[in-house]
Amino acid sequence: MTSRVIPVAPFTLTVFGATGDLSRRKLIPALFHRDLDGQIPDDAAIIGVSRRELSDEQFRIFARQALSDHIPAGELEGPEVDRFLARLSYVAADADAEGGWSELARRVGAFPGHIPVYYLATAPHLFGPICERLGKYGLAAEGRVVIEKPIGKDLKSAVALNEQIGRIFPEDRVYRIDHYLGKETVQNLMALRFANALFEPLWNNAHIDHVQITVAEALGVEERAGYYDTAGAMRDMVQNHILQLLCLVAMEPPASLDADAVRDEKLKVLRALKPVDDLNMAAVTVRGQYRAGASAGGAVPGYLDELGSSASQTETFVAMKAEVENWRWAGVPFYLRTGKRLASRVSEIVVGFKPVPHSVFDTNVGPIESNRLVIRLQPDEGVKLWLMIKDPGPGGIRLTHVPLDMSFAKAFKVRNPDAYERLLLDVVRGNQTLFMRRDEVEAAWKWVDPILEAWRGAKEPPRPYTAGTWGPSAAIALIERDGRTWLEDGA
Numbered sequence: 282m283t284s285r286v287i288p289v290a291p292f293t294l295t296v297f298g299a300t301g302d303l304s305r306r307k308l309i310p311a312l313f314h315r316d317l318d319g320q321i322p323d324d325a326a327i328i329g330v331s332r333r334e335l336s337d338e339q340f341r342i343f344a345r346q347a348l349s350d351h352i353p354a355g356e357l358e359g360p361e362v363d364r365f366l367a368r369l370s371y372v373a374a375d376a377d378a379e380g381g382w383s384e385l386a387r388r389v390g391a392f393p394g395h396i397p398v399y400y401l402a403t404a405p406h407l408f409g410p411i412c413e414r415l416g417k418y419g420l421a422a423e424g425r426v427v428i429e430k431p432i433g434k435d436l437k438s439a440v441a442l443n444e445q446i447g448r449i450f451p452e453d454r455v456y457r458i459d460h461y462l463g464k465e466t467v468q469n470l471m472a473l474r475f476a477n478a479l480f481e482p483l484w485n486n487a488h489i490d491h492v493q494i495t496v497a498e499a500l501g502v503e504e505r506a507g508y509y510d511t512a513g514a515m516r517d518m519v520q521n522h523i524l525q526l527l528c529l530v531a532m533e534p535p536a537s538l539d540a541d542a543v544r545d546e547k548l549k550v551l552r553a554l555k556p557v558d559d560l561n562m563a564a565v566t567v568r569g570q571y572r573a574g575a576s577a578g579g580a581v582p583g584y585l586d587e588l589g590s591s592a593s594q595t596e597t598f599v600a601m602k603a604e605v606e607n608w609r610w611a612g613v614p615f616y617l618r619t620g621k622r623l624a625s626r627v628s629e630i631v632v633g634f635k636p637v638p639h640s641v642f643d644t645n646v647g648p649i650e651s652n653r654l655v656i657r658l659q660p661d662e663g664v665k666l667w668l669m670i671k672d673p674g675p676g677g678i679r680l681t682h683v684p685l686d687m688s689f690a691k692a693f694k695v696r697n698p699d700a701y702e703r704l705l706l707d708v709v710r711g712n713q714t715l716f717m718r719r720d721e722v723e724a725a726w727k728w729v730d731p732i733l734e735a736w737r738g739a740k741e742p743p744r745p746y747t748a749g750t751w752g753p754s755a756a757i758a759l760i761e762r763d764g765r766t767w768l769e770d771g772a
């Protein structure tokens with residue numbers, strides 16, 4: 282089965298930080314894949330910018346290497362690689378100095394009629410200076426700017442950054458990426474909820490017992506320890522990816538998939554989150570930090586060893602009980618969990634339904650488990666609906682809990698595109714539905730700030746957990762106190 286591909290309008294994409302990690306691992310491979318599928322028009326241009334002095338040819342060599350590092354060799358055999366590389370050129374420029382900017386303006390100006398897109402794949406402290414220079418060199422008019430987290434480290438710094446960008450680019454041309462929104466299964470959550478009549482009548486506190494959102498990683502922080510130590514799991518994962526997932530589960534049906542219709546509904550969810558502060562922090566949050574342990578069959582060091590410091594209190598794990606205080610969700614806990622160096626890499630949303638009100642069966646038929654809808658983001662993207670059925674056989678009724686299992690890989694024989702493929706072209710299409718609006722980012726910080734503040738004031742450091750496990754035992758206690766249990770693979 283092949284997917285439908287509609288070419289986008291001609292664009293000139295300028296990538297700042299073009300020789301960095303994000304560009305190498307994600308942007309260049311994503312653009313190539315879209316080009317391979319014929320979605321990028323012939324005259325679209327990609328300009329790499331960074332401080333390094335490189336010729337166009339040297340940048341193409343860099344990009345060719347990025348492709349061979351991240352794309353299976355079989356997909357790199359045709360003439361498409363050279364066609365893609367021919368789109369690339371390079372300008373050396375410094376965000377904090379004038380050199381190179383006139384040349385960049387000349388290159389972008391060579392493509393009149395193109396949609397100018399500026400992707401800031403740089404350290405966040407450069408977002409402001411780059412935007413200012415884009416304005417100064419006449420590049421911002423009509424241009425769209427793409428930025429990615431961290432968008433600030435708290436509400437105050439996020440507001441300051443948004444102001445700085447907003448002085449040059451109006452909100453309808455600012456694209457704040459949360460790459461989780463570009464994941465296939467996350468978009469599928471909207472399809473499941475709003476393209477089926479089945480779920481929406483049940484999607485409320487009358488029928489849903491609780492929701493679990495887990496984003497677990499098996500890897501540690503490794504060479505990113507420097508950045509990670511200034512962030513921690515709350516800023517790195519909860520403030521953005523996990524809250525966005527929560528919003529998509531909890532939001533009211535928007536009137537359309539129009540960007541503001543969807544983002545208005547997400548914003549209402551963020552504003553309805555029950556505040557967590559030093560009064561309830563201990564009851565509803567658990568933070569942890571991994572110690573040495575085992576992963577993928579080998580010994581792995583602890584966080585402090587990777588960081589090379591014994592003093593850090595940065596959390597590498599968070600478990601929380603969140604509540605959305607509105608009519609639809611009152612009384613339904615949303616258990617959130619994320620961490621590095623956990624037992625396996627799995628991201629999923631489990632919607633746990635309430636038990637049947639009364640059993641008509643004899644007690645010896647076995648327990649009647651509650652229905653669950655499991656939306657698996659990765660790996661093995663798919664959806665499972667757990668139901669009770671009769672165990673097959675002639676010997677009378679025995680009940681068993683089984684999943685209706687829809688694995689996307691098995692059902693659709695297509696490559697699962699990377700989130701950046703969708704998101705990059707949405708910028709060109711001018712579609713902001715899957716991007717975070719300024720007020721969403723700020724509302725998320727408004728909820729997160731008091732939690733971070735309460736943790737700072739707490740006497741206890743993050744709880745240690747052994748690498749390769751499911752986090753500190755307090756995280757298990759957090760949910761078991763409520764008579765529920767974390768579900769891995771929804772089971």
Ligand code: BG6
Nearest residue numbers: 430460461498517518522628659
């Ligand atoms: C990033 C975080 O935003 O998401 C990383 O900064 C994390 O720490 C990554 O590893 C997880 O993304 P994915 O797509 O691999 O689940």
